[in-house]
Amino acid sequence: MAKPKKKIKKAAPKSRKVAPKAIKHKKPKAAKRPAPKKSAKPMRGRVAEVVTAATRASVDLESAAGRLERAAVRKVGEVAARATHAMRSALSHAPKIPSYDELPVRAGAPAGAAWGVFGDDDEVGTINLLTPDRVVAATSSIRTGKVFALNLPINIPDPPLFTRGKHTHTVKIFPGAEFVLDDFLDNFYPQASSQWDALAHVKHPVHGAYNGIPDIEITGRGGTRLGIDNLARRGIAGRGVLADVARYYDRVGKSINFTKAESIPLDDVKAALEEEGVELQAGDILLIRIGWTKFYLSASAHIKEELSKETVVPGIEGSERTARWLWDNHLAAVASDSPALEALPKTAGNEMEFLHFHMLAFFGMPIGEMWNLEGLAEDCASDGNYDFFLTSAPLNIPGGVGSPPNALAIK
16 A cells, blocks of 8 residues: 655745734833923924014114115105206296396397386286296295294384375274274385385486386376286296395494494395305395395484485495396395385485486386394304295286395295
8 A cells, every 4th residue: 555645834935025914012111200391492483483573673673774774865866856957947948048248138128127028018027037947946045934924013113204195993892793803004104114116116317217117007097007006916036135234244244333324235136145144046136135124123212203204214235236236136126124225215316326216217127115024133143044935916906116036035
């Protein structure tokens, strides 16, 4: 009988590594561990975050400040550019004005007369130099916004000068309405206090009035032309410049006798302007302070009475030399705290050396007198700025010969 074959156990084939099925075991209870100490890392992280946020905020603030500063610089630059443009534009659009030596420009006009320069029918003269461009440029003289009213009260001087009468002021209750007041002036002289002279105020005794306008057409002489209403309808606004001769005299040791007809040399007016460091520009309104208002307000009743009987006043040099200088600087107007701008009365033999003939009759250049320049002068001396924006609105009196200036200087 055959022997049975031994069963040979075959080795199990090597299996691919396959994760065995997880055997469920009961999880042993974990031993209680002590609570871990709170790590310092989160705290450091929070501090870092706070510092980062603060740094970013600081950078943002600095950036904002920088932006504001840059914006401010740009704004200043824009304003300066506009002012420069306005000045250039004013110069480029300004009417071409002949020099004094080139006058007259119209056949038949007297030597030194600007008749026809602003047109044959013109009645405002050198006020034409206050072009819109120059008015815009003049606003650059406003720095602080301070405002100075340049009128004296209408009852000063008291008694009035130059044989003018004294006005009366009546205030009354409105009829039928006791809660309403009304008032009126009698015997009011528009040139008794601070004033503008209209171009009709003075004509040349030989050559006549401004622009050769015939007497019969002039206000008070048969017509209505050359009255203050021409200036009132147009209005006056532009760059004002103060020549403080009184302060200049105080510094150099000179003085003025306000009870005498002392003539202030043109060279002293120039020296005052030079010391102030201000240059005249075409279209400027020049204000000349000699200190007369200050003198008058502190004068005795006796002196005031004597002045009313015979008005003797100092003023600037009333010569052709002065007239030439005023015209060649192309000024729009000139005003002073002096009652006549120039010294009056004229000395014997010099009666025709009257600046009013040149300014009013030949140039058509308005003259302002008895302006109150004290507060303005004080401020100019304080801040060193002698230019400002000036406005004036004379009374619109048809055919009027003069008017209070109602002037404001804005610094």
